[in-house]
Amino acid sequence: MDNEQxxxxxxxxxxxxxxARLMMGAYHPYLDPxxxxxxxxxxxxxxxxxxxxxxxxxxxRLMLDTNTMTPLLQRMEKAGLITxxxxxxxxxxxxxxxxxxxxxxxxxxxxxxxxxxxxxxxPESDVEELLQTIPTLDxxxxxxxxxxx
Amino acid sequence: MDNEQxxxxxxxxxxxxxxARLMMGAYHPYLDPxxxxxxxxxxxxxxxxxxxxxxxxxxxRLMLDTNTMTPLLQRMEKAGLITxxxxxxxxxxxxxxxxxxxxxxxxxxxxxxxxxxxxxxxPESDVEELLQTIPTLDxxxxxxxxxxx
DNA sequence: GCGATTTATATCGTTCACGATGCAAAATTA
DNA sequence: TAATTTTGCATCGTGAACGATATAAATCGC
Numbered sequence: 590m591d592n593e594q595x596x597x598x599x600x601x602x603x604x605x606x607x608x609a610r611l612m613m614g615a616y617h618p619y620l621d622p623x624x625x626x627x628x629x630x631x632x633x634x635x636x637x638x639x640x641x642x643x644x645x646x647x648x649x650r651l652m653l654d655t656n657t658m659t660p661l662l663q664r665m666e667k668a669g670l671i672t673x674x675x676x677x678x679x680x681x682x683x684x685x686x687x688x689x690x691x692x693x694x695x696x697x698x699x700x701x702x703x704x705x706x707x708x709x710x711x712p713e714s715d716v717e718e719l720l721q722t723i724p725t726l727d728x729x730x731x732x733x734x735x736x737x738x
Numbered sequence: 739m740d741n742e743q744x745x746x747x748x749x750x751x752x753x754x755x756x757x758a759r760l761m762m763g764a765y766h767p768y769l770d771p772x773x774x775x776x777x778x779x780x781x782x783x784x785x786x787x788x789x790x791x792x793x794x795x796x797x798x799r800l801m802l803d804t805n806t807m808t809p810l811l812q813r814m815e816k817a818g819l820i821t822x823x824x825x826x827x828x829x830x831x832x833x834x835x836x837x838x839x840x841x842x843x844x845x846x847x848x849x850x851x852x853x854x855x856x857x858x859x860x861p862e863s864d865v866e867e868l869l870q871t872i873p874t875l876d877x878x879x880x881x882x883x884x885x886x887x
Numbered sequence: 888g889c890g891a892t893t894t895a896t897a898t899c900g901t902t903c904a905c906g907a908t909g910c911a912a913a914a915t916t917a
Numbered sequence: 918t919a920a921t922t923t924t925g926c927a928t929c930g931t932g933a934a935c936g937a938t939a940t941a942a943a944t945c946g947c
Contacts (some may be wrong), residue, residue, distance in 0.1 A: 590786045590844065594851035597783045597799060602761050602854070602869060604875040606776070607801055609758035610904075611882035612751050627755070628933065637739045645895060650746060652756055656869045657894050657934050663897095663930075681895045681942050695739065703742035705751070709881045719750060719878060722871045726753040729868060732858045733760035744934095777903065794925060804926050806904055812927095813902075830912050830925045832936075 605658075613666060619701045623694055628653075629665055636671070637695050643674075643682040652734065670694070685714050762807075764857060768850045770841055778814055785820070785836050786844050792831040793822075801883065819843070819876075 597603055613627045620630055628651075635650045636642065648658045662685060665671045671692040676682030706716065746752055762776045769779055777800075784799045785791065798805045811834060814820045819840040825831030855865065 592848060595783060595844075596787060597780070597846060600783070600851070601872060602765075603759045603780060604784075604872060604879065605754070606780075608875055608879050608882065609754045611801070611879060611886055612754055614905085615882050616751075631746070631752060631755075634744060634749070634752075638745060640783055643895075644780055652760070653796075654935070656898080656936080659897055661933075667941070668870060676895090679895080683896065695744075698744060698946065699741060702749070708885055709878065715874070715877055718874045722874060723750060723753060725864070725867045725871055726750075726757055727865055728860060729858065730753065730757050730760060732756065732860055733764050735746040736857055737760055737763040763935085775902065782946080797925095802903095803905070805906080805928080808927055810903075825925090828913070828925080832926065 593727055615705065618708075619704055622699055624668065625665075625670070625679075628661055629670070630701075632661065632665060632685075633670070633687075633694060633698070636685065636691065637698075640692075641684050641686045643647075643676060643689065645682070647685060652730075657711070665691075754781075764854065765850075767857075768853055772846055773817065773818070774814075774843070777810055780821070781810065781814060781834075782840065782843060782847070784834075785834065785840065785846075789841075790833055790835045792825060792828075792833055794831070796834060801879075814840075831867070 591600055616627050616630070618699060620627060623630075625633065631651055633708070635647050644655060644658050644662065651658075653661075662671065662673060662683075669688055672686050672688060673683045674686065676684050684707055684708060695733075709716070753887075765776050765779070769776060774782065780800055781796060784796050793804060793807050793856055795813065796811075797804060800807075802821050803808075811820065811822060815822055818837055819829075820837050821837060822832045823835065858865070860868070
């Protein structure tokens with residue numbers, strides 16, 4: 590068992606997988622009080638930017654298919670954060686709208702990005718390093734999106 | 739809704755989340771033929787490095803708790819990849835061992851890292867960029883681990 | 888206009904991920 | 918040694934993810 594590439598420590602993907610998991614865990618202190626999960630937070634981010642979108646548009650932003658979106662949105666509807674109404678021009682669509690409660694969460698979410706940044710508490714230089722990886726991650730995501738077609 | 743930090747495009751964490759998901763999807767062409775999932779592949783990576791480990795040791799390497807590990811290992815046992823025997827000195831432990839089939843997969847996995855690298859097909863310089871982010875990701879993971887305690 | 892295809896959503900089944908809880912064995916402390 | 922705490926594993930419930938499949942509406946090609 591001497592293939593260096595097959596060792597856990599040498600795997601970029603394992604880092605990605607672990608960092609993503611741990612990152613979601615780190616959101617708990619900020620999302621639990623709002624009664625939402627990380628994927629639900631992402632849906633809210635999209636809706637806060639632009640209310641009343643069909644499921645597929647939200648899915649495209651989050652790169653999630655309807656088999657993930659539908660149950661997610663159903664749970665959010667049940668929690669009173671959104672409503673799902675039939676589309677007018679295209680009756681296949683479900684237009685997702687924020688409820689008063691869903692809109693109200695926006696105020697409570699104001700400090701989440703800043704709090705997360707502080708929580709990680711890396712030296713300023715490391716945070717800078719992290720942000721510099723964004724273009725690289727974006728390039729990777731673009732390539733991976735092609736593969737996932 | 740004008741908080742720039744609350745916009746999806748400005749979120750590092752969303753990139754992490756998306757990249758990790760898409761990355762797992764990209765493994766499908768290589769893992770499906772072996773009949774394993776990405777988390778199962780990770781368990782095998784650990785066992786290929788060192789066979790016969792208790793559940794907790796594997797969990798520590800993968801940063802996963804037993805409530806995730808146990809069902810995962812049970813499925814792998816059912817699939818004939820591993821066995822789980824009681825520990826000799828510490829009878830609480832379950833020692834996880836590779837079966838002949840589990841060991842045999844090692845040969846079939848040889849080209850996976852290289853194939854994944856080729857599949858992403860980023861220019862060589864970008865792959866280099868990606869690998870350069872590893873120390874940064876490791877620092878982030880260390881910080882996140884502290885938060886997840 | 889009409890059959891074929893695509894699109895938007897939903898459902899089902901399986902696997903993960905993880906909080907909460909339980910239990911027995913081991914280690915620690917009194 | 919007895920009492921307490923910790924450790925190792927398991928189970929349950931919930932929420933994602935996602936492949937496969939289904940259905941109806943919209944669009945396309947002719």
